Amino acid sequence: MLRFILRRLLLVMPSLLGLLVLTFILIRLVPADPAAALAGENATPAQIAEIRRQYGLDQPVHVQFVRYLGQIARLDFGESAYSRRPIALEISQRLPATLELTICALLFGIAVGIPLGTIAALYHNRWPDTVLRIISVGGVAIAAFWFAIELQMLFSMKLGWLPLRGRLDAGITPPSPITGMLLIDSLLTGRLDVLRNALWHLTLPALTLSLGGIATITRFTRAGVLDTLQKDFVTYERAQGYPAGALIWKFVLRNSIVAAITQIGLLFGSLIAGAVVVETIFDWPGVGFYTVQAILTADTKVMLAVTLLIGVIYAVVNILVDVVHGLVDPRLREQD
């Protein structure tokens, strides 16, 4: 098993390097750079050139790349051209917000998806199954940004039940960050007011982000449960008069959840990508919002760092999935 993991890790390194090269070339091809914007309203071309020199943007691309690789190797992502803060700091301040949002969305997806999938399997090919199928296919067919706007329009603008944006009300000062995730920090410090307010702010973004997850988890749970229900030992237990409800809890769900886990892992990667849109709409101060901002202002180092971060998350999740697969099905290990 260890060899298998090591091998996967080794294989991932060239992929990440490739990703870095690809992104670097792509971003360097982009004509826009921060120099002109930084030079401001009254700048002369000479001043713009001077700023470009300060940031090393006048160097040939390969020189810039080698220098950048050297920095990355020391885990130094440089600083944002605009905010002038270390990118690592900015990401570390924003990542908890994104993680909080995606984890909540995932948990919500699991909480809704697993029961729905089980129901669909139990009513296999009867009307609840058909309805749930259309719903679960529909869940991935909804444009998240549109759904978010409709939710905002209804629950925030018309009814005024839920907040439109952000993680907390303006008047509330959060406890100083421990994990950076407000739900956990407020529990640790006993700030129930912050907890309530944060939950209240999380509702709409997490609901929007969980849509695709609910759909996917429902389908996989359904498939897993159906599969298990047809297994011999289940038929046997049923024949023995074992109560169906307990049977589902004890055997069926436990068995099918293992299969669903790999899917949930993959889902996490796509949730992080989905966060870009959801964070933009809800002004959620996370990594996704940060990314869009960096792209709109051509903040190249931030774009590189974020791409790399998402690439690493994606690679790690993939390895984890492979490991779980390997555990479940030892044949895969030998084959690979």
Next chain:
Amino acid sequence: MLVLKKFAKDKPAVLGAFIVLIVVVVAIFAPLLAPYPGDAAASHLLLRLKPPSAAHPFGTDNLGRDILSRVILGSRGALAIALLVVGTAMLIGVPLGLIAGYSRGWLSETNMRITDVFLAVPQLILALAIAQLMGPSLQSAMLALTLTYWPFFTRIVYAEARRLSASLFIDALQCIGAGTTRILFLHVLPNCISPVIVRATIGMGFTILVAAVLGFLGMGATPPDPDWGLAISESRQYLPEAWWFSTFPGLAIFLTVLGFNLLGDGLRDIVDPRLRRSR
């Protein structure tokens, strides 16, 4: 015949096929069906943001254009981008998958590692970067989507080709001296075409969705294109008063994507009974 019968029994899939058919018909005859086909470009300042009425069943937008007409006209762009992206992605991804799956050693390995690199590029970031590079437009959105979508086909074809290349009948073909190209395209390819078709159908829906996101973020379609995502983005300033402005283009996206997904789902059941609705 059996296949058709089986398909007809699958009500959600039939519903999907029906929706797709309608969208295609609407797209083909869009200029004839739209009550105000000129509203693709014209603006009528005096008719700004009128709520739905008999003259404008979906209301009008911030420049006084009929939203129903623009939703109808927008179906063309959505379908065109989906067809082009999925088609090109297949042209790139399928041959690469065949080669990687059939060959062994460094060729296969390099091929799949490159595929992994492209799979790892965050699609939205790539699309946004390309939009910066080429200027935001439908073309740059399509390029970005194609660049990130072909690896899916490579992956699928790779897995199938790998499985097939170990099977007896390929061995037999090699024994009787059939050329590699011949084996690949005449024997391996037809056997892995079904999952490709399923993926392509679902990919159509997926592409429409991501293209709409790009339009929404201002990195895809440009005004005055009657693009659905762009319309939703423009509508945000006029909420909540002009609810119709965002609602109808969004419903159009939803229905179209739902149609493709239901259809793809149904096709998958037919193509691969083993997986019966498991994926």
Next chain:
Amino acid sequence: MSIHKLVRTAAVALCTAFAIAPLVSHAQNAKPGVLVSGDNLPTNIDPHQIFDVPMMLYSLNAYDNLYRYEGNPPKLEPWLAESHTVSTDGLTWEFKLRAGAKFHDGSDITAEDVVYSFRRVLAVGKAPSGAFKPVLKSENVTAPDKSTVRFVLDKAYAPFLSAIPIVAVVNPRLIKAQEKGDDWGQSWLASNAAGSGAYQLDPATYRPLERVDLKRFAGHFKGWGDNPKAPELVQILPTRETSTRVLGLLQGSVDLTDSYLPTDQVERIQKTAGVHIQKDTSMRVFTLRMNNKKAPFDNINARKCFAHAFNYDGFIKEILKGYAERNPAPMPNNLWGYPADVKGYDYDLKKAKEFCDKAKAEGAPIGRPIQIHIQSQLEQTNQAAQLLQSDLAQIGINLKIVSDTWANITTNTAKAETSPDLWVHWVSTYFVDPENWVGQMYDSQFHGTWKASSWYQNAKVDELLRKARTTVAQAERQPLYEEATRLIVADSPDIWVYNTVELRGVTNRVKGFRFSPVGSGGEMRWIQLQ
């Protein structure tokens, strides 16, 4: 049976999940003494690195300057300086500092500190240095004594005094301790403060582009005797989407919005009790730039054709609901140097067609698709482009709208070949002098900057503008600018649409809001909070 129980349990769990959130109640009452602004923040908070409208909101509060603009129309008022003198050749400027002004850390503001501030601006070389670099060398800023700052310019530069408020005075003792290499403390000051302004930053709460908390500085040199009800704490919490910002205002969680509200939102605010619209004429000209070096816009008839094809009244009356003033020249009509007799161009498709035909006869490729670049984040640039597009379509011209970003446009305007055919933006007030408009937009020495991106060239105009730049007395400069403006308008290098009326949503508990076109009324010390 038990399966049904399971289903029921699942249903209950689901309903609970959905129900939890709305149960949590909320209260968003405005807090006494706390003013919340929903206006935009600069990308970082070093006033020597960034210079734009959001930065002015921040630096007007956290920093002080030698002179400062107050009121509308804006007047220069002595601030940290008491007075100034200028030599007759316009080269030597001396500023006398007021006594007793202190930085937030309690140290006195001396002439040496002011010298350091100007030298830092020049060394950093970013946005605020633009006005000074061509005429001022670092070593020529000196402090002959503790309360005098002396500038010796390389050549006479009349707008020098108008540009003085651009430079915020910083505390060198704090910055020098944080320098990294020769960065002049840029990395540090980008998220910290070293000023003396009426409000003091709480650096712990600072999040770039998200949040700034400013506490009232009791020791400010102006004192607070004139305003006992000034806000104790000012929070700046921007939102990207205007409709969200306005909703915050309507719900009372935000006291001030930005001042560029679209008219639909204005109507929403006017219909609501407890909030109102602050309406002020500004100095901010909405302009459609044409690339005069690219065909067909190298042809004057083609340019005039476009100038006659824009529906000025329709745009101002229908889209802006009348909240703007037609401004037919590049300078705002409420600034000195604006020629009162200038007519400009009117919306007349017949005339447009005539000019078009003339241009075509002269060989201008008017039939080619022409691109207009808009700023994707700014809806009005889009509306203007779409309006022009639909009118041009009627006379057979194919206008293509390209959605673009500020960073991209400003990079591309460095060369005539890459500058867009047309693009849309506002020219705002950074210093109140015609130099800020016609000077930097149409003197050909500025080619390569986005402000001069119409690539206009007219030797006579160059001469007039350069003469005006080096003449000190305003009375002598005024006719030069009027003459230059007349010539420019006659050449029709751009399409000038309107001078902005700034519209800001304000809650009724905010009194004494003072607007100035420089900084859009961002100075919080005048506000009385009820």
